[in-house]
Amino acid sequence: MDILLDATTAVFAPATAAFALAAIGLNFHFGLTGLLNMGHAGFMLLGMYGYAISTSRGAPIWLALIVAIAAATVFGLLLGWPTLKLRGDYLAIATISAAELVRYLGRSNSLQGLTGGSTGIRGSDFKFTFEELSPLPNENITILFWTNHGSLSSSWWLHIVAWSAVALFALLFWQLARSPWGRVLKGIREDEDAVRALGKNVYSYKMQALVLGGVIGAIGGVLWSLGASVQPDSMGRPTTFWLWTILLLGGAATVFGPVLGSMLFWMSLVVIKGLASTFIPSSVLSPVEIEPFSLVLVGITLMVLVVFRPQGVLGNKRELAFND
Amino acid sequence: MTEVFAEVAHEPGAAKQDPIVIADHVHRHFGGLTAVDVEHFEVQRNAITALIGPNGAGKSTFFNLLTGFDRPQRGEWQFNGHSLVGTSPAKIARAGKVRTFQLTKALNRMTVMENMRLGAAEQGGENFFKALVPGLWKAREQEITEKAHVLLHRFKLYEKKDDYAGSLSGGQRKLLEMARALMSDPEMIMLDEPMAGVNPALTESLLDHVVELKNEGKTILFVEHDMHMVRRISDWVVVMAEGRIIAEGPPQTVMANPAVQDAYLGAHHDSDLSEEDPS
Numbered sequence: 001m002d003i004l005l006d007a008t009t010a011v012f013a014p015a016t017a018a019f020a021l022a023a024i025g026l027n028f029h030f031g032l033t034g035l036l037n038m039g040h041a042g043f044m045l046l047g048m049y050g051y052a053i054s055t056s057r058g059a060p061i062w063l064a065l066i067v068a069i070a071a072a073t074v075f076g077l078l079l080g081w082p083t084l085k086l087r088g089d090y091l092a093i094a095t096i097s098a099a100e101l102v103r104y105l106g107r108s109n110s111l112q113g114l115t116g117g118s119t120g121i122r123g124s125d126f127k128f129t130f131e132e133l134s135p136l137p138n139e140n141i142t143i144l145f146w147t148n149h150g151s152l153s154s155s156w157w158l159h160i161v162a163w164s165a166v167a168l169f170a171l172l173f174w175q176l177a178r179s180p181w182g183r184v185l186k187g188i189r190e191d192e193d194a195v196r197a198l199g200k201n202v203y204s205y206k207m208q209a210l211v212l213g214g215v216i217g218a219i220g221g222v223l224w225s226l227g228a229s230v231q232p233d234s235m236g237r238p239t240t241f242w243l244w245t246i247l248l249l250g251g252a253a254t255v256f257g258p259v260l261g262s263m264l265f266w267m268s269l270v271v272i273k274g275l276a277s278t279f280i281p282s283s284v285l286s287p288v289e290i291e292p293f294s295l296v297l298v299g300i301t302l303m304v305l306v307v308f309r310p311q312g313v314l315g316n317k318r319e320l321a322f323n324d
Numbered sequence: 325m326t327e328v329f330a331e332v333a334h335e336p337g338a339a340k341q342d343p344i345v346i347a348d349h350v351h352r353h354f355g356g357l358t359a360v361d362v363e364h365f366e367v368q369r370n371a372i373t374a375l376i377g378p379n380g381a382g383k384s385t386f387f388n389l390l391t392g393f394d395r396p397q398r399g400e401w402q403f404n405g406h407s408l409v410g411t412s413p414a415k416i417a418r419a420g421k422v423r424t425f426q427l428t429k430a431l432n433r434m435t436v437m438e439n440m441r442l443g444a445a446e447q448g449g450e451n452f453f454k455a456l457v458p459g460l461w462k463a464r465e466q467e468i469t470e471k472a473h474v475l476l477h478r479f480k481l482y483e484k485k486d487d488y489a490g491s492l493s494g495g496q497r498k499l500l501e502m503a504r505a506l507m508s509d510p511e512m513i514m515l516d517e518p519m520a521g522v523n524p525a526l527t528e529s530l531l532d533h534v535v536e537l538k539n540e541g542k543t544i545l546f547v548e549h550d551m552h553m554v555r556r557i558s559d560w561v562v563v564m565a566e567g568r569i570i571a572e573g574p575p576q577t578v579m580a581n582p583a584v585q586d587a588y589l590g591a592h593h594d595s596d597l598s599e600e601d602p603s
Contacts, residue, residue: 172456180441180449180461187431187442193393194429194501198443199417199508200450208452 003274017162018224023258025216031253034189036092041239042099047218052126072218076211120231251312334573337364350399377564420511432490440472443507495526515546
C-alpha cells in the first residue's frame with residue numbers, strides 16, 4: 001500500500017513535471033526535427049543557474065525567468081551556429097561536450113562566488129520569490145492520502161504551476177506540430193536536402209527548433225530546481241539519458257509521449273525501489289545499493305520495452321515501420 | 325527538331341535563341357580530380373534538354389552546381405538573367421528552379437499529402453510566430469490543399485494521398501517527387517535521372533508528364549542514362565565526358581557524332597585489339 005502511495009506521489013511530483021517539460025523540449029529537437037541533442041541537461045542547468053543567480057542578486061521572478069530563457073537561447077545559438085550546417089552526428093558530439101562544459105564550469109572553484117561551486121546554490125537563496133507568489137496557506141495541506149506543504153519547496157503550489165506549464169507546452173507542441181512550421185521541421189527530420197530543394201531555409205529552421213527546445217528544457221530546469229536546489233552534478237549526462245529514455249518510452253513526435261514517459265519512468269523507479277527494499281533482505285542488498293540497483297532494473301525494463309515496442313507507448317507504428 | 329533549335333549550331337557551348345540558364349567557366353575539382361570544367365553552357369527556355377554522358381562524366385556534379393547544392397572553385401552562372409553565384413539551394417528553388425534527386429527523396433514518414441503541401445511556396449504559417457495563430461494560415465492551407473489535389477489526380481496518386489510516402493513503390497515516389505516540385509509553380513525543373521529504378525509500366529506515363537510540363541511553358545533539364553527516354557522526349561541533347569561538354573545537338577543526330585561515340589565506347593573501339601595484344 002505504501003508503494004502504491006509512493007508511486008502515485010511520484011507520478012504527480014513536480015520533478016516528474018519538470019522532466020516531462022524538458023522532454024517536451026527534446027521532442028521539438030528529436031521528435032519533430034531529428035536533431036540529436038545529447039546535452040539537454042546542459043540547457044536545464046543553464047536555466048537553473050540563470051534563474052537562481054539572478055534571483056539571489058535581487059531580480060524579481062519575471063526577470064529571473066527571462067535570464068534563464070536568455071541563457072538557454074544564447075547557448076542554443078552558440079551550439080547551433082557551427083554544428084547545424086553539418087550532419088546530425090556532429091550536433092550530438094558538440095551538445096554532449098557543451099553540456100559537460102557547462103557543468104564543469106558551474107562546479108569549478110573559480111566560479112564559487114557565482115554558482116556556488118560543486119555544492120551549488122541552496123534553495124533558500126532563490127526559491128523565495130516563487131514561494132511568496134503562492135496563494136495557498138503557509139502550512140501542510142492533506143488531500144486524501146497526500147500531504148504537502150502549501151507553498152514551500154515541493155509544495156502544492158509548485159505542483160500546480162509545474163503541471164500547468166506542462167499542459168501549456170504540450171498545447172504549444174500540439175499547435176506547432178500540426179502547423180506548416182512543424183511540417184517543415186518534419187520534412188527536415190526525413191531528409192533535409194529534399195526540404196532545401198523545395199526552397200526552405202533548413203539552417204534557420206533547425207536553429208529555431210534547437211533554441212525553442214532548449215528554452216523549454218531551461219524552464220524545466222527552473223521548475224526542477226524549485227523543488228530541490230541548484231546542484232550541477234544532478235544535471236550530468238545521466239539526466240540527458242533519462243530524458244531520452246522518457247521521450248522514447250512515451251513515444252517521440254507525440255503530444256503526450258513525454259508526459260506519459262516521465263510519469264512511467266519515475267513511477268517505475270519508485271516501485272522497483274520499494275519492492276526491492278521490501279523483499280530483498282539487507283544482507284543481500286544493502287540500502288545504499290538499492291538506488292543503483294533499481295536504476296539498473298529500470299534500464300533493463302526500458303530496453304525490453306523499446307525493443308518490443310520501438311515506437312514507445314503512444315507512438316505511431318506506421319511512422320517507424322518505414323524507417324529505412 | 326523543334327523550331328527554336330533550327331538555327332543553333334551543333335557544337336559544344338552553342339548559343340541558344342532564348343536561354344534561361346547561362347553558365348560560364350564553371351570549374352569544380354575534388355583534390356586532383358577535375359569533375360566539371362564547362363566553358364560555356366546554355367539551356368533553351370521552354371524546351372526539354374537532356375544532359376547525357378558516360379559514368380563519371382560529371383553530369384550529377386554539374387547538376388549540383390547549377391542548383392546550389394555544391395559550390396564550384398570558380399565560374400559564373402545565371403538563371404533568368406540573375407547571377408546565382410553563391411546562392412543557397414533554397415533561394416535558387418524560390419527563384420523558380422527546382423530539382424529532384426537521383427536517389428528519390430520522398431519524405432517517407434510523412435503522408436503523400438503532407439509531402440505535397442511542403443512543396444508549396446508562400447505559406448505564411450511556415451513562420452514560427454504565424455504558426456501559432458491558425459487563422460493566419462488556414463486559408464492559404466486550403467488553397468494549397470486544392471492545388472495538391474489537382475496535381476495528385478494528374479499524377480494518379482490521389483488514392484494514395486493519406487498513405488505514408490514510404491509505402492509507395494519506387495516509381496510512385498518518383499512521381500510524388502515530381503508532383504511535389506510542381507507545387508511551387510517553378511519555371512524550370514531539373515530532373516536527376518527520373519527513370520532510375522522506375523518500373524517499365526510507369527515509364528510511359530512519366531515521359532508523358534515531362535512532355536506535358538513543357539507544353540505548359542516550363543523548361544526541363546534532365547540527366548539520364550536511358551537513351552530511349554532521351555530520344556523520345558528531348559528537344560536538345562548535351563553530352564558531357566570527363567567534366568567537359570563534348571557535343572550538343574538534336575537527339576536524332578548527336579549520337580552519331582564521333583566524339584560522343586569515342587566518349588561512350590573508347591577512342592579505339594574500331595581498331596582491332598588483337599593486333600596490339602598478341603596474347
